[in-house]
Amino acid sequence: QQQIPISNGFSTSNLYSVASALPDGSDVQVISTGGFQPYDLDLHGNDVFWTAQNSNVIRRFDVTTARRTSSNFLTEVTSPFAIDVTDDAVYWSQVGTSNRIMRSDLDGTNITTLLTGINSYDFEVVGSRIYYTTTSGTVLRSELDGSGLATLASGLGFLNGIDVTDEAIYVSALQGVFEGPGFTTLGAGRISRM
Numbered sequence: 001q002q003q004i005p006i007s008n009g010f011s012t013s014n015l016y017s018v019a020s021a022l023p024d025g026s027d028v029q030v031i032s033t034g035g036f037q038p039y040d041l042d043l044h045g046n047d048v049f050w051t052a053q054n055s056n057v058i059r060r061f062d063v064t065t066a067r068r069t070s071s072n073f074l075t076e077v078t079s080p081f082a083i084d085v086t087d088d089a090v091y092w093s094q095v096g097t098s099n100r101i102m103r104s105d106l107d108g109t110n111i112t113t114l115l116t117g118i119n120s121y122d123f124e125v126v127g128s129r130i131y132y133t134t135t136s137g138t139v140l141r142s143e144l145d146g147s148g149l150a151t152l153a154s155g156l157g158f159l160n161g162i163d164v165t166d167e168a169i170y171v172s173a174l175q176g177v178f179e180g181p182g183f184t185t186l187g188a189g190r191i192s193r194m
Contacts, residue, residue: 114146
């Protein structure tokens with residue numbers, strides 16, 4: 001939900017759009033526009049799934065079609081935020097008052113709540129596990145069904161990004177850890193590796 005610089009080939013009418021570019025940043029193309037405000041997206045095959053937090057929907061479009069317009073994939077979800085799509089399922093987090101990790105089949109059926117009480121701005125499905133960052137500063141891991149929830153790290157501030165490799169977990173902090181009025185021990189804008 002960032003303002004898009006006009007110098008990148010967008011105009012103000014393209015705010016809240018989904019776009020694509022080549023790996024070097026060239027050939028920027030707006031591929032889906034509308035009144036929805038996209039937050040996170042994930043590409044699976046030819047489909048891009050994206051969350052529209054303020055509209056309470058998850059949308060989808062096929063990148064191979066000439067007119068890449070989005071359609072609703074799931075409606076009436078509460079504040080969908082982060083999304084990750086695998087060969088078997090669509091996973092998303094719900095933030096705000098909901099604070100849940102959800103899952104559905106690829107066709108939008110069998111919607112299941114995996115975890116409650118987790119305010120996660122980003123997570124990643126890797127193999128048979130899900131890795132989460134939380135706004136309370138913890139890095140968590142669970143099985144795909146939400147069982148076996150384990151804390152991997154804590155006290156890291158307001159976390160809002162995660163990437164998991166074979167050797168490490170990288171997380172980003174939006175806000176630091178505070179130890180009293182106006183005093184920060186770990187600043188914002190930090191990327192940590194574990």
